[in-house]
Amino acid sequence: MRVLLVEDDRVLGAAMRDHVTASGHAVDWMQRLDDAELALSTVNYSLVLLDLNLPDGRGLDLLRGLRARGSDVPVIITTAMDQVAIRIEGLNSGADDYLVKPFDLSELTARIAAVARRYGGSASPGIVIGAVVVDLGRRTVTVDGKPETLTAREWRLLERLLARRGAIVTKDEIEEALYAFGAEIESNAVEVYVSRLRKKLGRDFVVTSRGLGYQVPA
Amino acid sequence: MRVLLVEDDRVLGAAMRDHVTASGHAVDWMQRLDDAELALSTVNYSLVLLDLNLPDGRGLDLLRGLRARGSDVPVIITTAMDQVAIRIEGLNSGADDYLVKPFDLSELTARIAAVARRYGGSASPGIVIGAVVVDLGRRTVTVDGKPETLTAREWRLLERLLARRGAIVTKDEIEEALYAFGAEIESNAVEVYVSRLRKKLGRDFVVTSRGLGYQVPA
DNA sequence: ATGTTGGTTTCAGCCTGATGTCAGGTGGGG
DNA sequence: CCCCACCTGACATCAGGCTGAAACCAACAT
Structure with a gap:
């Protein structure tokens, strides 16, 4: 996989780059947003690791811009412990997963592996459930052959359910997948x-x- | 799966054992390190849950010993909130994942499932009783290959009976499992x-x- | 600024099937 | 043969789940 790493902290960035490289992926490390934007417009990445603590705090804009342009590249965001609000906003803006700093590097590889697994890299055959065909890699669904569009949250729910297809998934489990850890929900949102x-x-x-x-x- | 649980806290240990058992795994619970070492040398476990807060703090040695001997059994360590250093050391010593106390039991099952998935072994192989196949982790049952659906209470009953498969379970025991402690029942509900x-x-x-x-x- | 759009969250009232209870039936064991 | 423990079909109840609609919010266009 080709990974774009956007992280301004030199020490952490270098550590992440080395670790991800060691897991067998190609890493481009950008320390500034405009460099990252440039890279994104020229290279086709299979994953973006995006720090939301960037000095100008405009990491979110990059993510939004990506999605606005219709890109469906998986994005994992990183935030500090206390930035629950930002984290939520990130998920709402189309991030696929998140990591809370300080995180462990092994956790990072685990998430990357999960993303890789989910988006099956080359082969995305499409999961068939009755009249519904889901392609997680391309982020498309068709019902009776007609394309249907899902929102960010709906995707997360769908992915969670399909990850354990056939099994019963508890509301708690879904809630954890839908919302950032620590962000409590006070309603029947899952329903x-x-x-x-x-x-x-x-x-x-x-x-x-x-x-x-x-x-x-x- | 056969799981070795190393935890000196009686209450937490019992809770963990019950929970993991309920997920369909066989659990051996050791409260002391040397017992754990002995168990490891005689039984082939598919997962080790290791508390690093053990009184003598030598839980790490067990882990290092394991890896030194070339064992690649997955190990999930548990540490207290503030012991970041120990946690890191644990991961460096070959742990696969970690849980920070206090953790939620559902989180425990999630991690176990994740580990099991990663190591190819199905998380819940399915318990076979004649024509009936029960998968506690996925909450599915089949009879003669046909899927059957159970209600919440029926699952509780089934779990209780299977937890002590082969043994006779008294009505009182079942009643205790079916209903929250204190909530008494005024009928033949168990029957x-x-x-x-x-x-x-x-x-x-x-x-x-x-x-x-x-x-x-x- | 102001309105528009699209997604998210919350709420309230409706609906449904799981649940607890009972009554009448069954059968094992003394 | 007669208890008494157990079985099971039926049913009213109500907690849990469903869903339309409104409030909310951020991004974007006017």
């Missing part, structure tokens, strides 16, 4: 998103097990 | 749920011992 997914993908796409959780049939 | 389980999983799945309790054959 709402399940409802939305059903409206788009079909009533029977997700089945409810009262008191246990949700499940997409194997 | 009713056994009946419902039988209807779904087969008449002979549960055997009655009049006056003693119930048992699922080994």
Whole structure:
């Protein structure tokens, strides 16, 4: 994989670059946003590691710009412990996953591996569930052949459910996947998103097990 | 999977053991390091849960010894919130993942599942009882290959019975497992749920011992 | 500034199926 | 043969889940 690392801290950046390189990926390390933007416009990356603590704090703009341009490259953001708000905003803006500083480098590789697995690199055959075809790599869904569009949160929910297809996934589990750790939710948001997914993908796409959780049939 | 749990705290240890057992794994719980060493030298575990707060603080030595001997069994370490240094050292010494106390039990199962997935072994192989196959981790059951759905209470009952497969479980024991402590019940609810389980999983799945309790054959 | 758009979050009322209870039936054991 | 423990179909209840709509919020256009 080709990875773009955007991190202004020299020590941390170097450590991350070395670690990711050691995991067998090609890393381009940019310390400034405009360099990163330039790199993104010229190279096709398979993953972006984005620090949201950049001095000018405009890391989010880069992410938004990416998504606005229709790019679906996976983005993992890093934030400091206390920046829950920023983290949430990052997820809302289309980030795929996040890491809280200080994080362990092994954790970093784990997340990268997860992303790689999820987006299957070369082969993204498309998962078929009845009339629904999901392509996680390209971020597309079709229902009865007609393309359907999902929002960021809906994707995260769908991914979580498909990651354990056939198994029952608890609400807590989904909540953890949908929202940054530490960010509490004070409503039935999970139910709402399940409802939305059903409206788009079909009533029977997700089945409810009262008191246990949700499940997409194997 | 066969899991070695090394934890000196009685309460936490018991809770962890029960939880992991309920996920469908066999657990050996050691409260002292030398017992753990002995167990490791005689049994082939597929996962080790290692507390690094052990009184003599030599949990790390166990880990290092393991790796020195060339063992590649996955190890998840647990440390207290503030012991960042120890955690890092643990990872450097060959741990695969870590949990920061206090952690949530659901988080524990998630990590275990992740480790299991990473090492190819299915997290929950499925318990086989005649025509019935139970996967506690995924919350799925099949009878003669056909999927069957259980309700929350039915799962609780099933888990209780399987946790002591082959042994006779008293009604009181079941009642305690089915209902929150203190919430008493004023009917033959246990009998009713056994009946419902039988209807779904087969008449002979549960055997009655009049006056003693119930048992699922080994 | 102001409005528009699109996503997210919350709320309230409706709906449904899991649950606890009971009553009548079954059968093992003394 | 007669207990008494256990089984099981039926049913009312209500917690848990569903969903339309409104409030909210950030980004963007006017």
